[in-house]
Amino acid sequence: MSVGGTFRPVSRPRLYEQVVSEIEAWIAENGLEVGARLPPERELAAKLGVSRATLSQALVAMEVVGVVSVRHGDGVVLVEPAGSTKVVNALRRHAQQLPEIIEARDALETKLAALAAERRTDSDLAAMDEALESMESDIASGGRGVEGDERFHAAVTAAGHSPLLAKLMVEISDLIRETRIASLAQPDRPARSLQGHRAIADAIRARDAAAAALAMQQHVAMVSDVAHLKG
Amino acid sequence: MSVGGTFRPVSRPRLYEQVVSEIEAWIAENGLEVGARLPPERELAAKLGVSRATLSQALVAMEVVGVVSVRHGDGVVLVEPAGSTKVVNALRRHAQQLPEIIEARDALETKLAALAAERRTDSDLAAMDEALESMESDIASGGRGVEGDERFHAAVTAAGHSPLLAKLMVEISDLIRETRIASLAQPDRPARSLQGHRAIADAIRARDAAAAALAMQQHVAMVSDVAHLKG
DNA sequence: GGTGGCTCAGTGGTCTAGCCAATAACATCG
DNA sequence: CGATGTTATTGGCTAGACCACTGAGCCACC
Incomplete structure (x- = not known):
């Protein structure tokens, strides 16, 4: 499941959740290893067709879960191979x-x-x-x-x-x-x-x-x- | 640990992390129970002195961890008594x-x-x-x-x-x-x-x-x- | 009396545009 | 050759605007 929770009866598909999925898919496709860098936010946002603000939310979500580390002035680096999140x-x-x-x-x-x-x-x-x-x-x-x-x-x-x-x-x-x-x-x-x-x-x-x-x-x-x- | 990871050698105090702390403190102070609603984003952002975008990141972080549930058109409701986030x-x-x-x-x-x-x-x-x-x-x-x-x-x-x-x-x-x-x-x-x-x-x-x-x-x-x- | 739809105010969702700040690579100077 | 300053790149954050969803109240219609 996406990041949200156990279950969501009807409602609210948050964009950032979808973006997280797409990024994880992209990581898998391109076979990124731990330590690799994601594209710059501006570029990635454009490629995904979302604003930087939304992409930023997605990155926050991924950072909280420990998949990536976002480093000011440096870039976004992969910390964990993604997919190994919550117990x-x-x-x-x-x-x-x-x-x-x-x-x-x-x-x-x-x-x-x-x-x-x-x-x-x-x-x-x-x-x-x-x-x-x-x-x-x-x-x-x-x-x-x-x-x-x-x-x-x-x-x-x-x-x-x-x-x-x-x-x-x-x-x-x-x-x-x-x-x-x-x-x-x-x-x-x-x-x-x-x-x-x-x-x-x-x-x-x-x-x-x-x-x-x-x-x-x-x-x-x-x-x-x-x-x-x-x- | 804060949201990021096990340890952070030197770097980067993200604003949203601090905002999360402040919100959790605020929840504790006002004795909010599970199911209670946080103030509207605009109001809360003003009170905390940050932009809505940053507050939104903080809420994403809290949502991912399962402390709150952000409901479009409704509000932000407390899902867990806060402070009981990560073990x-x-x-x-x-x-x-x-x-x-x-x-x-x-x-x-x-x-x-x-x-x-x-x-x-x-x-x-x-x-x-x-x-x-x-x-x-x-x-x-x-x-x-x-x-x-x-x-x-x-x-x-x-x-x-x-x-x-x-x-x-x-x-x-x-x-x-x-x-x-x-x-x-x-x-x-x-x-x-x-x-x-x-x-x-x-x-x-x-x-x-x-x-x-x-x-x-x-x-x-x-x-x-x-x-x-x-x- | 009840049922359904409509409106509207409030709230989050997202975007655009822009400037600030950290980083790292590079150029420059001693 | 090493130390130092410069600059391009990248993320951090803000501001303001507009869209979309929710729920409550209202009203017309059974």
Whole structure:
């Protein structure tokens, strides 16, 4: 996808986004290597048929993402071979990456569960319980508890009180969401998932880090099976 | 990091970058919530004392990073509470976050070590050995082996063959680098670090995932002590 | 009473034109 | 030959204008 975001329902094709694409295409065509220089702004703008202002926006976008470096008085140099930008994007290209997502979840959430067991406050616990109840009632009424599932994991992440790890979770949250939906689509999965959550919550409640880590690991493993079935 | 890249030796403070900072500060001051609207471009540009073109660049930068959404005919709305942009930035604000970095390393590298033990190829192993030798000779000649240390961990990450986890490591690599330098500055640290690396390498060579994970965990814990001393 | 279309004010999107500032290559001087 | 000044080139930024989209209010028409 272009630079914007996960999804854009209907609206707004920004010119600079298109320009970014064209520049990246041009780079690929001409086989530019790292360190190579793009044409001068004036020239490039003319070639692309846009104003310098718009081209400048596109370059800002590319610079922010780390593809180029714009140097006053010197030129625009290629910093990265383009196409290797955002984590999420990089991954979405290959669709069969579910195992990888599981690995990442295993790494992050297991650690987070252990931390949560050590650091959770009563309100953290309350948030987890609330998510559990939400999931339970949703399942009872025939739902799949997707939202509750998500909230529970978010609550555990929050209870870990580790902003850095939380950030990394956010980084892959989109990917996780997809696996979650796939997982909970299986018949008896919601119930088993709820069960897994309870085990995790209990361990965290008891401040038992090792048990929390283990429970989380098993829970993630369960999701893994489902993901495997899907692929 | 600011928008550009890891580091900027000397050059070029771009105006739009400063504008981004000011806008984020303004958002924080006025306690804007997600979904809130920024002032109109014309007004905001006037208030900040820059042209609309420059403000527009700043907004592009913020949009690319996902902080705001610029909607034609509607306005600029806050998508994310700002200040929570790039992982690295968010953390650098507080200086005493070293424990957090250790937690993240623990989570990611332990898992990566285990994966590496299962998946390493001979060339992965060769890269690790090479890094070890480099570190050893550097230490022997009075150096601290910083580069070798970095290369070793990079080799382990590569051996894990998990692009997603590798991406996440890249995400926090800047932070890690800082702790690494601090850690290896301690007198006998380089030698102990090398020892730890050897244990990790041996486990990976033997394809013993559990041992690799354990060795990595201990190694990271050692760094943790140092980091603590520093703080 | 509601539904659809119209208008209009406000807002971002983009362009043109121009001058300023940094860089690097080159010419010049000692 | 080296240091230094000059200049062409390139990006940085501004100003002002006009276009396009959005949403709210209004009104004619069911």
